[in-house]
Amino acid sequence: MKGLRKxxxxxxxxxxxxxxxxxxxxxxxxxxxxxxxxxxxxLAVFLLDYKTQIxxxxxxxxxxxxxxxxxxxxxxFGRDILNRILYGAHYSLLIGLCAVTISTAIGSMLGIIAGxxxxxxxxxxxxxxxxxxxxxxxxxxxxxxxxxxxSLISLMLAVGIVTVPAFARVARASVMxxxxxxxxxxxxxxxxxxxxxxVKHVIPNSLPPILVQATMRVASAIIVGSSLSFLxxxxxxxxxxxxxxxxxxxxxxxxxxxxxxxxxLAIMIxxxxxxxxxxxxxxxxxxxxxx
Amino acid sequence: MYRYIIxxxxxxxxxxxxxSFIVFFIVDLAPGDSIDAxxxxxxxxxxxxxxxxxxxxxxxxxxxYARYIGNVFKGDMGMSVLFxxxxxxxxxxxxxxxxxLAFWGIFIALIIAIPLGxxxxxxxxTFIDTLSTILGLLGMSMPSFWFGLLMIILFSLxxxxxxxxxxxxxxSIIMPALTVGVGQAALLMRTTRSSMLEVIRQDYIxxxxxxxxxxxxxxxxxxxxxxxxxxxxxxxxxxxIALGGTVVVESVFAWPGVGKLTIDAFNARDTTLVVGCxxxxxALSSVLMMFIDIIYAFVDPRIKARYxx
Numbered sequence: 363m364k365g366l367r368k369x370x371x372x373x374x375x376x377x378x379x380x381x382x383x384x385x386x387x388x389x390x391x392x393x394x395x396x397x398x399x400x401x402x403x404x405l406a407v408f409l410l411d412y413k414t415q416i417x418x419x420x421x422x423x424x425x426x427x428x429x430x431x432x433x434x435x436x437x438x439f440g441r442d443i444l445n446r447i448l449y450g451a452h453y454s455l456l457i458g459l460c461a462v463t464i465s466t467a468i469g470s471m472l473g474i475i476a477g478x479x480x481x482x483x484x485x486x487x488x489x490x491x492x493x494x495x496x497x498x499x500x501x502x503x504x505x506x507x508x509x510x511x512x513s514l515i516s517l518m519l520a521v522g523i524v525t526v527p528a529f530a531r532v533a534r535a536s537v538m539x540x541x542x543x544x545x546x547x548x549x550x551x552x553x554x555x556x557x558x559x560x561v562k563h564v565i566p567n568s569l570p571p572i573l574v575q576a577t578m579r580v581a582s583a584i585i586v587g588s589s590l591s592f593l594x595x596x597x598x599x600x601x602x603x604x605x606x607x608x609x610x611x612x613x614x615x616x617x618x619x620x621x622x623x624x625x626x627l628a629i630m631i632x633x634x635x636x637x638x639x640x641x642x643x644x645x646x647x648x649x650x651x652x653x
Numbered sequence: 654m655y656r657y658i659i660x661x662x663x664x665x666x667x668x669x670x671x672x673s674f675i676v677f678f679i680v681d682l683a684p685g686d687s688i689d690a691x692x693x694x695x696x697x698x699x700x701x702x703x704x705x706x707x708x709x710x711x712x713x714x715x716x717x718y719a720r721y722i723g724n725v726f727k728g729d730m731g732m733s734v735l736f737x738x739x740x741x742x743x744x745x746x747x748x749x750x751x752x753x754l755a756f757w758g759i760f761i762a763l764i765i766a767i768p769l770g771x772x773x774x775x776x777x778x779t780f781i782d783t784l785s786t787i788l789g790l791l792g793m794s795m796p797s798f799w800f801g802l803l804m805i806i807l808f809s810l811x812x813x814x815x816x817x818x819x820x821x822x823x824x825s826i827i828m829p830a831l832t833v834g835v836g837q838a839a840l841l842m843r844t845t846r847s848s849m850l851e852v853i854r855q856d857y858i859x860x861x862x863x864x865x866x867x868x869x870x871x872x873x874x875x876x877x878x879x880x881x882x883x884x885x886x887x888x889x890x891x892x893x894i895a896l897g898g899t900v901v902v903e904s905v906f907a908w909p910g911v912g913k914l915t916i917d918a919f920n921a922r923d924t925t926l927v928v929g930c931x932x933x934x935x936a937l938s939s940v941l942m943m944f945i946d947i948i949y950a951f952v953d954p955r956i957k958a959r960y961x962x
Contacts, residue, residue, distance in 0.1 A: 493671040496939045498897020501915060501931055502679075508919060509682035585796050589901045592798055593916060608799060612905075615806050622806065626799030634794035641790075 379570075382646035389642020395635040403451035416441065416449050417600040425618050435620035437610065443620055446602035447628050453603040454632060457518055457587035457596075458580040464522030466576045469529025474568070476530065477537030478560055488534065491527040499524045503586055507595040517596045521583045532575045536568035543567075570647045577640040581633045588629050604629050657950060661943050669936055670722065676931045677718050680924050688734070689922065721928075730933075731925035735918060740929035744911060748937070750820050751910030754903070755895040757826055758833025759888055765838040767884065770845025771877060777850060785842065792839030801832035801905040818907035829906045833899060837891045844887040848880040855879075882949075889945030893938040911937075 420440035428435045434443035476484040503520040510516030549559050588605030590596045597603035604625040611621030730740040773782040809817035816825045861871045900912035918926035
């Protein structure tokens with residue numbers, strides 16, 4: 363049984379996806395840039411000192427333009443903008459990745475249960491999703507973020523919960539397409555339990571569309587997360603979250619362009635890299651999805 | 654056809670009621686209430702407590718929700734503590750500004766997206782195609798509020814051409830609408846490109862070319878016209894999303910729309926107004942999307958046929 367499943371395509375399928383992905387120049391560029399950002403984010407947390415280099419107030423050096431000492435200038439408290447952006451990278455990455463992990467986990471689980479069991483369970487789950495999804499996502503996220511209080515975790519939860527319905531729908535659709543396959547019927551015939559069938563057969567076979575959706579959603583989660591921080595509902599100051607830095611820059615549009623320009627640029631480059639990867643993953647998996 | 658419309662309208666009511674309960678429940682989770690926010694220091698703790706008792710703040714969630722929804726059916730969505738006015742009236746006063754912003758935003762998005770999408774479809778896999786694909790990706794990856802801030806720096810502060818906030822004076826709509834439009838344009842451009850690519854390969858396009866019709870006429874009269882249906886549908890969906898998504902843009906430009914009202918209500922912990930804003934915005938965008946579906950059904954004979962028995 364195990365050998366059979368492997369031959370069916372697990373490794374062959376993923377190998378082919380990887381080959382297709384590597385052929386895509388944009389996707390590879392995106393992947394390299396994203397890896398660099400992750401590396402910088404990790405290094406910054408270890409190499410920069412939070413108390414002296416990130417949040418220490420130094421009024422005499424406030425609002426300086428770009429210089430050798432401060433390549434991106436300084437903010438209204440005299441803090442180095444480049445350091446703050448480097449250190450802030452891990453907030454955006456964490457928000458994007460954790461939020462999507464939350465929504466993928468909850469959404470796919472609900473979708474798989476709904477798709478596999480059908481009937482009343484399906485009706486209850488999918489109707490609940492129908493009720494959550496028409497609420498405009500930014501507004502719902504604001505609502506949830508303020509309900510849990512201003513923190514990184516609550517921001518991740520807010521951004522994550524908002525996209526649960528999207529994952530539930532994708533997962534349900536793909537489970538329904540594999541549910542009628544012969545190998546599921548065969549597994550049932552030899553007496554495999556529902557949990558066993560779901561874990562061993564349904565999840566691996568409905569994974570591709572969920573994965574495509576997840577990659578794409580990391581990008582939008584980062585944007586929604588920084589929007590909430592911009593509105594004052596995210597990571598509290600003085601932590602240098604990019605959206606929060608933009609919110610501070612707003613009061614100094616006249617005097618310091620740097621405070622607005624660079625944090626936004628950082629968000630854009632990160633999101634762009636993830637979008638490139640997302641497009642690559644989708645294109646690499648799409649021909650197989652149509653099978 | 655009428656059966657379809659009636660069905661859509663009837664389906665909307667239970668969904669909106671359920672939405673109202675979810676919103677009511679989540680807002681209720683948030684710490685602090687409007688009495689604390691408004692009378693924080695003016696009243697003693699006992700006075701505030703009596704006030705809560707009188708206003709029914711201490712009843713259980715279900716009781717308060719039942720009372721609320723009962724009043725909503727009578728057309729009363731409660732009083733805003735922040736503005737001392739009925740929530741419904743406050744909201745309705747702000748709707749035109751948000752509609753104006755969303756419509757202009759989508760209009761700008763279409764003006765950018767259709768030509769770019771058509772050009773990159775005609776020149777598939779050439780330099781022009783790559784360039785516009787990159788432009789689209791940049792547009793999608795850019796946080797819209799950042800783009801808005803950069804425009805304020807350039808056009809209001811450095812050049813002094815446009816007002817940086819509000820909905821008054823000539824040109825005040827330009828920057829907010831561009832901010833909404835550029836992000837949407839990226840998505841619509843992708844739709845235009847793929848829809849055009851599909852249509853260009855159809856037999857009737859080959860026939861038109863074979864007849865000797867000029868290339869420009871083939872593209873704009875035969876191809877684009879047929880490619881337009883998915884584009885318009887996507888634009889409609891985007892419009893619905895834009896209505897709920899202008900919150901951040903409205904906050905950047907101090908645009909007096911419903912998004913700004915919602916954020917102000919949030920910051921003041923004006924729960925009555927927050928709940929009202931969320932329910933009404935959901936209703937507004939759902940109704941809009943329903944209209945688009947219905948129009949679409951009228952345009953597309955296949956959908957029409959299904960319901961015209």
